[in-house]
Amino acid sequence: MTVRDESALDGNAIGGLLLEVFGTEMTAAVAVCGSCGAAGPMAETVVYLRAPGTVVRCRACAAVLMVVVRRHQQNCVDLLGLAALEPV
Amino acid sequence: MAGTAVRGRLTWQVATVDEVREETASVRTIALSVPDWAGHKAGQHLDVRLTAEDGYTAERSYSIASAPGEPLAITVERLDDGEVSPYLTEELRAGDEIEIRGPIGGYFVWTGDNAATPLLLVAGGSGVVPFRSMLRHRHNLGSEAPIRLLYSARSLPDVIYRRELERADAGVAIIYTLTRQQPPGWTGHAGRLDRRLLTEAAWPAEQDPLIFVCGPTPFVEAVASGLTELGYPARRIKTERFGGAEAP
Numbered sequence: 001m002t003v004r005d006e007s008a009l010d011g012n013a014i015g016g017l018l019l020e021v022f023g024t025e026m027t028a029a030v031a032v033c034g035s036c037g038a039a040g041p042m043a044e045t046v047v048y049l050r051a052p053g054t055v056v057r058c059r060a061c062a063a064v065l066m067v068v069v070r071r072h073q074q075n076c077v078d079l080l081g082l083a084a085l086e087p088v
Numbered sequence: 089m090a091g092t093a094v095r096g097r098l099t100w101q102v103a104t105v106d107e108v109r110e111e112t113a114s115v116r117t118i119a120l121s122v123p124d125w126a127g128h129k130a131g132q133h134l135d136v137r138l139t140a141e142d143g144y145t146a147e148r149s150y151s152i153a154s155a156p157g158e159p160l161a162i163t164v165e166r167l168d169d170g171e172v173s174p175y176l177t178e179e180l181r182a183g184d185e186i187e188i189r190g191p192i193g194g195y196f197v198w199t200g201d202n203a204a205t206p207l208l209l210v211a212g213g214s215g216v217v218p219f220r221s222m223l224r225h226r227h228n229l230g231s232e233a234p235i236r237l238l239y240s241a242r243s244l245p246d247v248i249y250r251r252e253l254e255r256a257d258a259g260v261a262i263i264y265t266l267t268r269q270q271p272p273g274w275t276g277h278a279g280r281l282d283r284r285l286l287t288e289a290a291w292p293a294e295q296d297p298l299i300f301v302c303g304p305t306p307f308v309e310a311v312a313s314g315l316t317e318l319g320y321p322a323r324r325i326k327t328e329r330f331g332g333a334e335a336p
Contacts, residue, residue: 006305009305012149012195015133019098019192043196
């Protein structure tokens with residue numbers, strides 16, 4: 001399954017959020033999908049900014065990799081869909 | 089730790105507007121002064137945050153239009169239903185202050201290190217902004233990296249940085265396609281950036297070009313899949329998508 005939604009962006013769009021969460025540059029980091037095993041730069045993931053929270057999906061299989069919800073200046077980060085995330 | 093800025097972390101800074109320059113009817117370049125700007129790479133972006141009187145905030149990302157080492161500037165296209173871009177393009181004046189954070193991104197960047205690798209830059213509309221930074225960077229470095237910029241715009245008056253692109257250095261080729269309206273006597277390409285034009289304009293796959301594609305999501309999807317079908321490996325294609333804009 002591929003994601004074909006025109007409102008979808010990519011991981012470049014959350015470079016600032018990722019820097020905020022991880023404290024380091026993460027758009028070039030390699031994300032490995034926990035569902036299909038596809039590995040690629042975070043910048044090439046599919047990102048929805050207008051969902052409740054920020055949703056990051058795998059470009060190969062559309063599985064949810066990561067969800068970030070902000071509440072009261074705190075980021076709640078769910079990385080359960082990622083098998084690995086390696087900064088370069 | 090609340091309220092303490094962690095060293096090296098991303099923090100919001102106040103930037104002062106030095107100049108707002110009209111590029112096209114709907115596009116402005118905003119030159120900014122930031123006291124603690126760490127410097128940036130070609131292709132990076134920054135986040136802008138606007139805060140309303142009632143405390144409501146809106147954040148957007150904008151590509152940096154200036155080259156590394158040059159004064160900071162962003163180029164912003166007005167989206168009619170936008171929350172942030174109408175303010176930035178219509179209300180903002182020299183001397184005003186806005187909040188920014190950055191530079192951001194380490195993937196969609198060109199350092200200019202490898203001058204032997206040909207570069208293909210594919211822009212849809214205001215997707216040309218990070219490429220202006222890359223072209224200026226090439227010029228400032230005295231780099232001889234061969235570059236082709238394939239730029240899809242609605243019409244000639246919609247072409248951003250047109251005068252600057254006309255003066256491009258030797259080794260840089262600018263190839264336009266105008267999708268909606270072509271001026272009388274236009275000898276360039278017309279219509280959507282399709283596979284035929286990619287075949288004609290892109291470096292041969294054997295030269296293993298590094299490819300950057302930037303534009304609205306549907307544009308980037310179409311170009312990236314066209315390039316993949318033509319045999320360019322996905323690992324050599326770097327993409328950056330933005331939302332809200334009309335098809336270029």
